[in-house]
Amino acid sequence: MSTEFGGLLRQWREARRLSQLDLGLSANVSARHISFLETGRARPSRAMVLNLGSVLEVPRGSRNAMLHAAGFAPGYRARGLDExxxxxxxxxxxxxxxxxxxxxxxxxxxxxxxxxxxxxxxxxxxxxxxxxxxxxxxxxxxxxxxxxxxxxxxxxxxxxxxxxxxxxxxxxxxxxxxxxxxxxxxxxxxxxxxxxxxxxxxxxxxxxxxxxxxxxxxxxxxxxxxxxxxxxxxxxxxxxxxxxxxxxxxxxxxxx
Structure with a gap:
């Protein structure tokens, strides 16, 4: 799996069998912006990474990987039942x-x-x-x-x-x-x-x-x-x- 944000986004979009237009409509952004994010021509904000991760139903651990690839700190952690x-x-x-x-x-x-x-x-x-x-x-x-x-x-x-x-x-x-x-x-x-x-x-x-x-x-x-x-x-x-x-x-x- 890619370690670049654009590559990760594309892989998850394809895994969910969505077009760039479909993802854009669900995430309330343009298909062009999705394309720019996947090719690296645009850099996502932290809120955008979390928004796309939610729309794509990306597991929390993998959302951390997307955040890291985009240059942000992890947003999720694993806790023990004894905490x-x-x-x-x-x-x-x-x-x-x-x-x-x-x-x-x-x-x-x-x-x-x-x-x-x-x-x-x-x-x-x-x-x-x-x-x-x-x-x-x-x-x-x-x-x-x-x-x-x-x-x-x-x-x-x-x-x-x-x-x-x-x-x-x-x-x-x-x-x-x-x-x-x-x-x-x-x-x-x-x-x-x-x-x-x-x-x-x-x-x-x-x-x-x-x-x-x-x-x-x-x-x-x-x-x-x-x-x-x-x-x-x-x-x-x-x-x-x-x-x-x-x-x-x-x-x-x-x-x-």
Whole structure:
């Protein structure tokens, strides 16, 4: 990727499949000015860099790179959950995870590392040798781990592959996500996705004599300006059938 502002702007514009006119209209500047910025004939103000970064939905870390290339100080930083400023965020995460019990829920970073888990997720993932700090993607690519206990692995993997590619594209091309997607595509070979006859595709986990059928929803912090927080995703798993609901409630009550 280019280190010059004009090159970075052009790369992000092309990644978002926008013409100079489209970007200019969205950013309230002329297409000619966009062209001058990309060729280096014009130098952007700090406000213009931030405006274009917002319009192009550039991740916060990459917006810092654009600011640096334009000669400005970074505008975003990464904070730890233990910092005082992050206390409301930490409390919100804890609230969402705990209120989702007895169903599993966890927080993932951009590379699908487990940041936080609730009690049910911790128990289920622990049975597969997974915990906070480990990457779900790496576990999903290891045929001796998650794929070995997912009954409908081929079906799930097709959706996983599309999700990896979509997330990488949104980030402007993440090398690690691209590598994981390539490895998964190699595993799938020429297998074609099904016709999509179901409303949702649950993942069916086989744990001993029990099969848990779960689907998930994803949420993020919509106003996050912190680099790390903007990449985090909170995944809530729900039972896809009555038997799974009853089993999760039984496990939460200590009867599993």
């Amino acid at each position: 005082a400023e992050m206390a409301p965020v930490s409390a919100a995460l804890g609230w969402m995870l705990e209120r989702h019990l007895p169903y599993p829920a966890f927080v993932l970073d951009r590379h699908w590392r487990l940041v936080r888990v609730n009690a049910t997720a911790g128990m289920l993932l622990g049975q597969m040798g997974l915990g906070e700090g480990t990457s779900l993607i790496e576990a999903l690519l290891d045929q001796t781990r998650l794929p070995a206990v997912i009954e409908n692995w081929q079906e799930v993997a097709q959706h996983l592959l599309q999700r990896l590619r979509t997330e990488s594209a949104h980030l402007g091309g993440d090398a690690w996500l691209n590598e994981m997607a390539a490895r998964l595509a190699d595993q799938l070979g020429d297998a074609a996705p099904g016709p999509g006859s179901q409303a949702i595709v649950p993942t069916r986990y086989r744990l001993g004599e029990t099969t848990l059928s779960l689907f998930s929803t994803m949420s993020q912090f919509s106003t996050a300006e912190d680099i790390t927080l903007a990449d985090w995703k909170i995944e809530h798993l729900f039972p896809a059938d009555e038997a799974t609901r009853q089993m999760l409630e039984l496990l939460a009550a200590g009867g599993g």
